[in-house]
Amino acid sequence: xxxxxxxxxxxxxxxxxxxxxxxxxxxxxxxxxxxxxxxxxxxxxxxxxxxxxxxxxxxxxxxxxxxxxxxxxxxxxxxxxxxxxxxxxxxxxxxxxxxxxxxxxxxxxxxxxxxxxxxxxxxxxxxxxxxxxxxxxxxxxxxxxxxxxxxxxxxxxxxxxxxxxxxxxxxxxxxxxxxxxxxxxxxxxxxxxxxxxxxxxxxxxxxxxxxxxxxxxxxxxxxxxxxxxxxxxxxxxxxxxxxxxxxxxxxxxxxxxxxxxxx
Numbered sequence: 001x002x003x004x005x006x007x008x009x010x011x012x013x014x015x016x017x018x019x020x021x022x023x024x025x026x027x028x029x030x031x032x033x034x035x036x037x038x039x040x041x042x043x044x045x046x047x048x049x050x051x052x053x054x055x056x057x058x059x060x061x062x063x064x065x066x067x068x069x070x071x072x073x074x075x076x077x078x079x080x081x082x083x084x085x086x087x088x089x090x091x092x093x094x095x096x097x098x099x100x101x102x103x104x105x106x107x108x109x110x111x112x113x114x115x116x117x118x119x120x121x122x123x124x125x126x127x128x129x130x131x132x133x134x135x136x137x138x139x140x141x142x143x144x145x146x147x148x149x150x151x152x153x154x155x156x157x158x159x160x161x162x163x164x165x166x167x168x169x170x171x172x173x174x175x176x177x178x179x180x181x182x183x184x185x186x187x188x189x190x191x192x193x194x195x196x197x198x199x200x201x202x203x204x205x206x207x208x209x210x211x212x213x214x215x216x217x218x219x220x221x222x223x224x225x226x227x228x229x230x231x232x233x234x235x236x237x238x239x240x241x242x243x244x245x246x247x248x249x250x251x252x253x254x255x256x257x258x259x260x261x262x263x
Contacts, residue, residue: 004034005034007074008210009031010032011071011072012029012068012069013068014026016066018062018065018066023066024050028069028235031239034210037213038225039214039229040212040215041216041257042230042237043257046231046233046234047234052212053101054067055083056096056101056180060092073095073099093123097176099179099181100176100180104186105189106166106169107169108158110156113153113168117135117139117168121136121175135175136153139171142208143171145171162189163193166190166198174209180209180210182213183202195220225242226242227240230253237251
């Protein structure tokens with residue numbers, strides 16, 4: 001697999017929660033392709049979110065997890081880094097700037113709309129006021145929420161609707177110009193109109209970033225993604241182009257799940 005079309009690679013990856021008798025994920029191999037959307041599907045408890053959260057080490061906010069294998073981040077210029085070897089706080093901050101995450105429930109900070117987006121930029125060392133303003137505006141435009149927010153940038157973000165808050169969280173992640181964006185069921189708490197807006201936005205974002213999305217919604221996976229990974233009981237059963245997975249899967253288990261025979 002040429003490095004140029006893969007931005008991240010999960011290799012023989014296993015994950016065990018603290019005190020668990022056996023791993024939640026078993027020897028997963030999964031490429032994340034550049035400027036493509038990869039969907040992870042599978043029944044509840046199959047390990048989708050566990051895998052997604054491993055991709056930017058967000059599990060490390062709680063100690064005692066056990067990682068085995070490798071998750072390789074491909075940097076520009078051909079440099080590769082196994083993110084499972086990172087130890088320092090600064091390395092984690094840098095990783096989460098490069099591999100951003102959007103959660104199921106919108107998580108705006110209790111501060112102004114402007115400061116929400118500027119937060120990570122300031123953390124990454126940008127102090128210049130004009131540059132901050134330009135980057136915040138670009139991020140809000142990129143998240144298709146500039147028109148709704150440009151006259152209320154100093155208002156508290158907690159006063160926004162759920163769909164707006166989720167787009168604000170996307171703007172906050174996009175502002176850092178990440179290489180990968182991880183979405184953990186980003187529309188499950190939203191109404192159909194907001195869901196449509198977020199889906200449109202994710203489809204546009206792949207011009208700039210590589211996207212991995214965990215979704216329970218099979219239609220969403222088939223509409224949005226270029227590649228699909230089907231997971232079951234902590235194992236990756238099948239990974240292929242989305243069209244192939246949905247129209248002619250290789251594994252009977254995949255077919256049974258997609259046709260609604262279980263799950």
